Amino acid sequence: MSVENGVEDGNASLTISSMVKEIQGLKDKFKREDVDSPSPFADLEKATVLQECRVFSDSKVVTESPRKCSQLITKLLHIVTQGDTMSSSEVTDVFFGVTKLFQSHDASLRRMVYFFIKEVAETCNPDDIIIVTSSLTKDMNSNEDLFRANSIRVLAKMIDSTMLGAIERYVKQAIVDKNAMVSSSALVAGVSLHQVL
Structure with missing residues (x-):
């Protein structure tokens, strides 16, 4: 009986140790992949993104390219969440630009608009x-x-x-x-x- 328990315990420890090694290997693999493929937001500059957001005023872009608009809002949100502050005039310009996105009936873009408004509303002028x-x-x-x-x-x-x-x-x-x-x-x-x- 004790031999069986020892074998079972040995198998259990082998299984657990092999799982730990496998998890460590996956962790190392993902770490290497993160280094090889940097974040698409790594080199964002606030001024460049704010300049790109001027396309929100173009109703043709808003209605025909909702994906592009969603990507721009994602960039804006990244800038805001990373602590990069915007002046009150920048916030106002972006806020008004985003309101023009209500012209689009794309559900994904509209969700991004709602999320952006909710995140930025506290910093806006009443x-x-x-x-x-x-x-x-x-x-x-x-x-x-x-x-x-x-x-x-x-x-x-x-x-x-x-x-x-x-x-x-x-x-x-x-x-x-x-x-x-x-x-x-x-x-x-x-x-x-x-x-x-």
């Missing part, structure tokens, strides 16, 4: 937020459930007590919406608004 609020309110009345759900969540992160009255009716209607995504977004928005206000 006067700039009013313009975005009207676009988001329009999306709250859209026939597209994805747009309705996301716009409700973003608005809840952006508005203050003075703007609550303007969207309260929409949030109440969305809570009883037949689409689960819209109603859950409205519930989350309601909780978020209750905590802030």
Whole structure:
């Protein structure tokens, strides 16, 4: 019996040690691959990205090249999350440029727009937020459930007590919406608004 236990323990340790070696080998392999293929965001310069974002004003690019616009928003988000600060005029220019992306009906691009607005709204001038609020309110009345759900969540992160009255009716209607995504977004928005206000 003890011999069997020793064999079982020996097999178990062999299996565990071989797994550890295999995991270490994979870790080393991925580490080498990371060195061989640097991040596409490694050499981003804020000025260059801000210059590229001027294409947001071109409605043809917005409607025909949503992937390009999504990539530019990704670059902007990378710059913002890495701690590279933008001046108030740069934030305003980019913010207004991103609002022009509401012309596109591409779902992926629209998600990126919502995410960007939510991330940058805190650093924006409150006067700039009013313009975005009207676009988001329009999306709250859209026939597209994805747009309705996301716009409700973003608005809840952006508005203050003075703007609550303007969207309260929409949030109440969305809570009883037949689409689960819209109603859950409205519930989350309601909780978020209750905590802030």
